[in-house]
Amino acid sequence: MSFLRAVANVLVKRTSVARPARSLGSVKHLSSDSAPLQQGNGSSTLHAKFPGALEASFVTTPKLALPENIEPIPIYRVMNSEGTIDDPSQEPNLEQATVQKMFRDMVLLNTMDKILYESQRQGRISFYMTNFGEEASHIGSAAALSPEDWVYGQYREAGVLVWRGFTISDFINQCYGNAEDQGKGRQMPVHYGSRKLNFVTISSPLGTQIPQAAGAAYAFKLQPNNQRCVITYFGEGAASEGDTHAAFNFAATLDSPVIFFCRNNGFAISTPSKEQYRGDGIAGRAAGYGMAALRFDGTDVFATYNATKLAREYVLRENKPIVLEAMAYRIGHHSTSDDSTAYRPAEELEIWNTVEHPITKLKHYMIRRGWFDEEKENEFVKSVRKQVLAQINQSERIPKPDWREMFQDVYEEMPIHLKEQLRSMEEHVEQHREHYPLKDFKQ
Ligand SMILES: Cc1ncc(C[n+]2csc(CCOP(=O)(O)OP(=O)(O)O)c2C)c(N)n1
Numbered sequence: 001m002s003f004l005r006a007v008a009n010v011l012v013k014r015t016s017v018a019r020p021a022r023s024l025g026s027v028k029h030l031s032s033d034s035a036p037l038q039q040g041n042g043s044s045t046l047h048a049k050f051p052g053a054l055e056a057s058f059v060t061t062p063k064l065a066l067p068e069n070i071e072p073i074p075i076y077r078v079m080n081s082e083g084t085i086d087d088p089s090q091e092p093n094l095e096q097a098t099v100q101k102m103f104r105d106m107v108l109l110n111t112m113d114k115i116l117y118e119s120q121r122q123g124r125i126s127f128y129m130t131n132f133g134e135e136a137s138h139i140g141s142a143a144a145l146s147p148e149d150w151v152y153g154q155y156r157e158a159g160v161l162v163w164r165g166f167t168i169s170d171f172i173n174q175c176y177g178n179a180e181d182q183g184k185g186r187q188m189p190v191h192y193g194s195r196k197l198n199f200v201t202i203s204s205p206l207g208t209q210i211p212q213a214a215g216a217a218y219a220f221k222l223q224p225n226n227q228r229c230v231i232t233y234f235g236e237g238a239a240s241e242g243d244t245h246a247a248f249n250f251a252a253t254l255d256s257p258v259i260f261f262c263r264n265n266g267f268a269i270s271t272p273s274k275e276q277y278r279g280d281g282i283a284g285r286a287a288g289y290g291m292a293a294l295r296f297d298g299t300d301v302f303a304t305y306n307a308t309k310l311a312r313e314y315v316l317r318e319n320k321p322i323v324l325e326a327m328a329y330r331i332g333h334h335s336t337s338d339d340s341t342a343y344r345p346a347e348e349l350e351i352w353n354t355v356e357h358p359i360t361k362l363k364h365y366m367i368r369r370g371w372f373d374e375e376k377e378n379e380f381v382k383s384v385r386k387q388v389l390a391q392i393n394q395s396e397r398i399p400k401p402d403w404r405e406m407f408q409d410v411y412e413e414m415p416i417h418l419k420e421q422l423r424s425m426e427e428h429v430e431q432h433r434e435h436y437p438l439k440d441f442k443q
Pocket residue numbers: 156204205206207234235236237238239263265267268269330334
């Protein structure tokens with residue numbers, strides 16, 4: 001076949017495919033849920049609607065949709081750095097006892113963090129991550145949730161557990177990986193979990209919790225009279241993982257009642273947020289997925305509380321997801337494996353560690369309300385320090401879990417191959433007892 005004839009054949013085929021489309025005057029050729037025809041801008045021609053953009057209109061000149069033409073989402077704030085409520089209508093009107101619990105839980109977390117950080121530096125535990133500067137976003141959000149709501153965390157959300165009742169001994173036994181640790185010493189320090197408190201165990205690979213949360217929320221929605229939502233916390237760094245995209249798109253298309261709570265603390269280890277993305281943060285992505293969004297000051301416990309309360313009501317009422325973005329600043333190093341002085345100037349921290357510190361702001365508020373007793377609060381810090389030090393002392397003495405337990409809980413019933421591995425390990429340890437620190441393990 002000559003080249004020209006081949007081209008002619010293709011053209012004929014194209015024309016014949018195009019013919020039925022030209023006779024699309026009849027609506028019955030179109031799927032029932034797409035509005036079939038629309039008037040072009042300034043033209044009398046009728047057009048079929050593209051199924052991939054049903055709401056979009058036609059224009060006659062090309063116009064780039066430029067990100068710089070989109071207004072950045074504003075930051076909702078209730079309390080300024082002097083502890084004053086900017087707009088009285090936004091005062092959450094919490095009782096004194098609730099505000100006091102918020103304050104004390106933030107102080108407890110901050111105090112415990114300082115000591116556990118030092119305990120890692122002394123070589124007593126292998127690893128630690130502090131929550132400095134983000135205390136308000138944990139406590140404010142946890143206070144706005146129901147204890148029945150499920151939490152899928154990343155790792156820097158220990159305050160949520162404090163609010164729900166995870167005790168100092170629960171935290172420290174986990175970090176010391178001893179026989180009293182609810183996770184049976186199987187996880188790195190700070191990878192907490194609590195079935196009782198509806199807090200799903202942390203896993204190290206970034207982003208894994210986000211699609212899991214979207215799925216869990218979808219499962220809850222299918223239950224009759226569901227009153228439960230799911231919240232998942234993640235850093236702005238984890239939002240660059242493919243899993244975050246998958247979670248956002250699943251939740252949006254399946255209408256999952258999930259709160260995507262992004263803690264934007266300005267850093268993913270040493271990478272500052274300005275090098276992580278080009279758009280309007282993480283909240284700015286929500287519209288692209290067809291989700292609602294709210295950005296707020298994450299150093300303001302009341303803004304966090306109001307935002308999370310609103311989000312909870314929204315996801316349960318509408319059965320839809322929402323993206324919350326808590327703006328904050330990571331005051332501590334990323335973890336004990338990091339030294340942030342290598343990539344940011346110490347002066348940059350100063351403001352966040354003083355006037356913009358979430359605990360300082362709430363303290364100012366309490367002073368204004370006449371709810372702050374300096375002496376009592378100093379006593380509280382002392383008593384927390386004492387409890388933490390005593391618990392470290394105790395947790396260090398509790399033996400490691402029975403090593404045989406590492407074979408358990410993978411399956412509901414231990415399968416034959418694991419039973420064989422356990423038996424072979426028992427024989428091995430028995431034969432070489434002198435090489436193993438067996439006295440450190442629970443028998
Ligand atoms: C899949 C994966 N990639 C890389 C890492 C290493 N890593 C651990 S934390 C972290 C930074 C996360 O930053 P962000 O999500 O902003 O949380 P933040 O530490 O600021 O709270 C990285 C890159 C990991 N744990 N998992």
